[in-house]
Amino acid sequence: MTPLDYLDKHQQRFIDDLCTYVRFPSVSAQPQHSPDVRACADWVALRCRQIGLETTLHQTSGNPLVVAKTPKHDPRKPTFLVYGHYDVQPPEPFDLWKSAPFEPRVEGRNLYGRGASDNKGQHLAHLNAVEAFLATGTELPVNVTFLIEGEEEVGCGGLYGFLPKNKELLACDAVVISDNGIPSLKHPTLTYALRGIVALEIRLEGPSRDLHSGLFGGTVENPAMALCQLLGKMRDRKGRVTIPGFYDDVQKLSRYERQQLAKLPHSDTSYRRLVGVPQLFGEVGFTVEEQRTCRPTFEINGLTSGYQGEGSKTIIPCWASAKLTIRLVPDQKPARIVAAVRKYLKSLCPPTVRLKISDGHGGEPYLCSPTSPLAQAALKALEAGYGYPGALAREGGSIPIVNRFRSELGADTLLLGMALPDDNAHSPNEKFNLDSFESGMRMAAHLWPLLAQAHAAD
Secondary structure: OOHHHHHHHHHHHHHHHHHHHHHHOOOOOOHHHHHHHHOOOOOOOHHHHHHHOEEEOOOOOOOEEEEEEEOOOOOOOEEEEEEOOOOOOOOHHHHOOOOOOOOOOOEEEEEEEOOOHHHHHHHHHHHHHHHHHHOOOOOOEEEEEEEEEHHHHOEEEEEEHHHOOOOHHHOOOOOEEEEOOOOOOOEEEEEEEEEEEEEEEEEOOOOOOOOOOHHHHOOOOOOHHHHHHHHHHEEEOOOEEEEEEEEEEHHHHHHHHHHHHOOOOHHHHHHHHHHOOOOOOOOOOOOOOHHHHHHEEEEEEEEOOOOOOOOOOEEEOEEEEEEEOOOEEOOOOOHHHHHHHHHHHHHHOOOEEEEEEEEEEEEEEEEEOOOOOOHHHHHHHHHHHHHHOOOOEEEOOOOHHHHHHHHHHOOOOOOOOOOOOOOOOOOOOEEEHHHHHHHHHHHHHHHHHHHHHHEEEH
């Protein structure tokens, strides 16, 4: 039996395993789920051991991570590191889910549940492909190391501390990550660039306590109003961020890149329907695909102030806050952007309130060559797995760890996503398309021989 035959034979078991995996509410951002996070890590380690990988569970400064290696490491073979994360985004708001977020539901060819595509299903596809080699006695032409962590959704703090101390354990020729997406099942994609990110939280403080809006209204600044006015000045009507120097380091797209992006399937009308808005809005002068993958953004993620309960409460709130993220593109630097944002916010803040700014997580944008031998091998694996030619694309999301892999391990990353645009990552009703799960496993099985050949020829 070949590895591909094995994958075909065990499809239902692989789906059942993914359902088991999704049932763990491994929400790294919420302390009440710490026991669930640990239990999920234990399950991942057990799963790796069951398929024959040499597995260790490592405690970090945060959540534990799993390192699992194919047996009998051969120094004559190239080594590749497969990265994934078992932690997931918070499921709230619960009322928008059609079924419980941690009770997986299969409907047609979709498996619904928090973490199904981001990222449990995607790295499980790679584990299943390696299992197929080991279970059939088929020699792997490469050494494979799996690194599955539990803090990707909160900034990878534990892994950042683990990496420099364990370079030998994680040494590799390149990294493979499937934690992003593809435009469609007919357009499997190698992503060669990612946007970076910086996160901030700002808070405006006014009076020492909530005030009666009838007795005091009109004499003191309303922090909620001041915050709205301040944030409204961060972007102009053409979709341009107004922070001075914000675009100074943005690397412009080449004509070749714009041509490649234009080959990807896209319909403004279909995209508008997908996101559910009456009309699209973006930076003038760029296509939608360029806006969402190649241009920097300034986003408000959350606003909080005043009374939130039923009915009304006539107050002037004593404070207002906003959570912000800024997506970066090559060659923007997080530290420089944070400094520019801080300076601009302070210049806009009225003297009637006090401004506090708290820094959050961050990561640099990523860019690698799509014409390298390993990248070309990855494109061939995509075609072999999905049955359609591999495409090239940039991704609008951020995977900050890829830059750390480059700096600590000296390894570039091949980004081979399996998620579809409607898989609702970070949103209610997250799902994973089971056709992509199946094709992704086949792609992963083809990947190792092709990467071995490309490495030998390089």
